Structures are given as C-alpha cells and as structure tokens.
Amino acid sequence: MKKGRIFSGMRPTGMLHLGNLAGALNNWVRLQEDYDCIFAAVDWHALTTGYQDTSMVREYTRQVLIDFIAAGIDPERSIVIRQSDVKEHAELHLLLSMITPLGWLERCPTYKEQLQQLSGREITTYGFLGYPVLMATDILIYKSDTVPVGEDQLPHLELAREIARRFNYMYSPVFPEPQAKLSKVAVLPGTDGRKMSKSYGNTIQIADPPEKIREAVKSMVTDPARIHKSDPGHPDVCTVFAYHSAFTPEAAEERRGECEGARIGCVACKRQLADTLISVLAPIHERRRQLEATPGLIESILADGAMRARPIAARTLEEVRSAMKI
Ligand code: ADP
Numbered sequence: 001m002k003k004g005r006i007f008s009g010m011r012p013t014g015m016l017h018l019g020n021l022a023g024a025l026n027n028w029v030r031l032q033e034d035y036d037c038i039f040a041a042v043d044w045h046a047l048t049t050g051y052q053d054t055s056m057v058r059e060y061t062r063q064v065l066i067d068f069i070a071a072g073i074d075p076e077r078s079i080v081i082r083q084s085d086v087k088e089h090a091e092l093h094l095l096l097s098m099i100t101p102l103g104w105l106e107r108c109p110t111y112k113e114q115l116q117q118l119s120g121r122e123i124t125t126y127g128f129l130g131y132p133v134l135m136a137t138d139i140l141i142y143k144s145d146t147v148p149v150g151e152d153q154l155p156h157l158e159l160a161r162e163i164a165r166r167f168n169y170m171y172s173p174v175f176p177e178p179q180a181k182l183s184k185v186a187v188l189p190g191t192d193g194r195k196m197s198k199s200y201g202n203t204i205q206i207a208d209p210p211e212k213i214r215e216a217v218k219s220m221v222t223d224p225a226r227i228h229k230s231d232p233g234h235p236d237v238c239t240v241f242a243y244h245s246a247f248t249p250e251a252a253e254e255r256r257g258e259c260e261g262a263r264i265g266c267v268a269c270k271r272q273l274a275d276t277l278i279s280v281l282a283p284i285h286e287r288r289r290q291l292e293a294t295p296g297l298i299e300s301i302l303a304d305g306a307m308r309a310r311p312i313a314a315r316t317l318e319e320v321r322s323a324m325k326i
Pocket of ligand 1: 009010011013019020022023024148149150151152153185186187188189190195196197198199
C-alpha cells in the first residue's frame with residue numbers, strides 16, 4: 001500500500017543542474033518506493049520566463065527527461081509526462097485562475113525576487129504572475145497529497161494549498177491540501193554564490209563532463225576571510241562546503257573539522273569535491289549515453305505517461321466542473 005500521491009516537475013528552461021539533482025531528483029528517486037509518483041517536464045512553465053526565445057524548449061524538455069531517467073526515475077513504476085501533453089492542465093488552470101485573488105500572486109516572495117533578478121527580461125506578464133496558479137494546477141489535477149520541494153518552492157506550495165482551500169470552501173471539497181515534503185538539502189548556491197538556477201546562468205550541469213566540473217569547482221568562491229592555508233576557515237559561508245554537505249553528508253562533519261582546524265587548504269578541498277562530483281555523476285553519464293543512443297525511447301516514455309496521466313486528470317476535471325456547475 002502506497003502512502004499517497006506525489007507530483008513534482010522541472011522546468012525545461014535549460015539543462016538540469018546539481019541543485020536540481022541534490023535538491024529534488026535524488027529525493028524523487030527514493031520516493032518512488034513509497035508513493036505513486038507523477039514527474040513532469042513542465043514546458044508551459046518554461047514559457048513564463050522564456051516566452052521570447054522558445055527555440056530550445058523541445059530540446060531541453062528531452063534533456064530534462066533523459067536526466068530524470070538517468071538519475072534513477074523508473075518510467076514503469078512512476079508516471080513521467082510532458083505537461084503540454086496533458087491538455088486538462090490548461091482547463092483547470094483557467095478555472096483556478098478565476099478564483100485566485102491577484103493580491104496572493106503579487107505578494108508571493110518568489111515573484112518579487114525573480115522580477116528583480118531577471119530585470120533584463122520583460123516578465124511583467126499575465127503568464128508569469130500566474131506561475132503559482134499553474135503549479136497549483138499541476139499538483140491538484142492529480143489530487144496529489146504530497147509535493148517534494150526545495151525551500152525555494154515553499155511559497156508556491158503554500159499558494160497551492162490556499163487555492164485548494166478556497167475552491168473547497170466555495171464549491172465543494174474536491175482537492176486534498178497538498179503537504180510539502182522538504183528536501184534535506186539546503187538550496188545549493190551557483191558558481192556566482194546566488195541560488196543555482198537555470199534562469200541565472202550560474203549552473204554546473206548534470207551532463208557536464210569531468211573537465212568542466214573541475215573548472216567550475218576551481219572557480220567557486222570560498223570563505224573570503226580565509227587568506228592563508230593556516231587561517232581557520234568558516235565552512236558555513238563557503239560554497240564548496242555547501243556542496244560537500246549536499247553530496248557527501250556523511251563526511252560533512254569531517255570536512256568541517258578539517259576546514260575550521262586549518263588542516264586542509266581550499267585548493268585541496270576543492271580537488272576533493274571535484275573528485276566526489278565526478279564519481280557521483282559517472283553512472284548517470286553512462287546511462288545518459290545509453291538513453292541518447294536508443295532512438296524513440298523518450299517519445300515512447302512520454303506517450304505511455306500521457307496515456308496513464310490523462311484519465312486521472314480527466315476524472316478530477318469532471319468533479320471540478322460538477323462542483324462549479326458548468
Ligand atoms: P531552476 O531554478 O533551476 O529553474 P526549477 O524551478 O525547475 O529550477 O526547480 C526544480 C526543482 O529543483 C525544485 O524542486 C527546486 O526546489 C529544486 N531546485 C532548484 N534549484 C535548486 C538549488 N539551487 N538547490 C536545491 N534545489 C533546487
């Protein structure tokens with residue numbers, strides 16, 4: 001007996017990165033044991049910030065799906081979809097947008113933060129403001145009760161809960177209030193120290209070859225107060241330590257001790273991290289190569305996923321239409 005139903009997705013706005021792997025994918029792989037899972041490449045979501053240049057959305061969608069499977073998502077056990085293949089999401093999005101007050105969306109901290117961080121892009125659009133409604137739709141259309149998210153997504157999930165509550169109160173109780181299942185990994189910083197994000201161009205990609213990983217790790221910012229190897233370091237402000245904690249949590253305390261006790265220099269510590277990342281990624285790269293070499297595989301996974309997802313989504317929509325009397 002499974003514990004419940006999970007929905008989670010990734011935006012195909014670029015190649016998946018180590019933040020996506022540590023903060024989400026690794027967790028998803030484990031959750032498949034205990035939950036009925038639906039995992040999606042959410043391509044409509046990609047348009048919310050990337051509607052001007054859509055030339056790569058299809059290719060990134062394919063790459064995201066390859067990363068899912070290479071990292072250990074099993075498309076027979078879990079349902080793997082591309083959001084735009086299940087048109088029911090669009091209808092529910094429209095209906096939920098009718099009941100979502102503008103103030104909820106404008107107050108969302110991630111909305112304000114992204115407007116600021118992506119100030120060069122024209123994202124003062126209806127679609128971008130409505131991002132959390134689309135995310136709520138993805139979750140609620142499968143009546144998911146559990147959503148594995150990183151801390152960065154918590155405000156969105158809170159909105160999904162509020163939208164579900166409002167619908168249930170106004171019409172009739174159709175939706176469960178989805179609960180967050182927080183990933184234990186803190187938000188991973190990118191090579192520039194901001195949150196690693198496909199939208200910020202500061203990522204180390206899952207698909208990056210070993211030489212690129214070494215280069216990226218070498219350029220990471222460490223504790224700025226540590227000038228000589230003999231100075232004690234402060235791991236909590238060091239990007240390299242954040243990665244040690246995320247990828248080898250069992251050895252993090254040892255790394256901390258070495259750094260605080262000035263027993264290891266930043267160069268050696270970075271070398272150690274690069275070796276760790278390369279060995280974590282080696283089996284994923286091997287599976288990526290096999291998947292890339294099998295023509296039609298991703299297409300058939302998507303066709304199967306859509307076939308299994310649609311009836312669930314359609315059933316929910318029936319209930320929604322009936323509750324709303326339309
Ligand atoms: P991005 O910001 O790179 O576009 P998404 O918004 O597609 O990432 O997020 C997909 C999943 O990856 C979410 O569950 C999110 O919590 C997780 N995630 C994204 N960036 C990070 C990060 N830097 N550290 C940890 N988890 C992250």
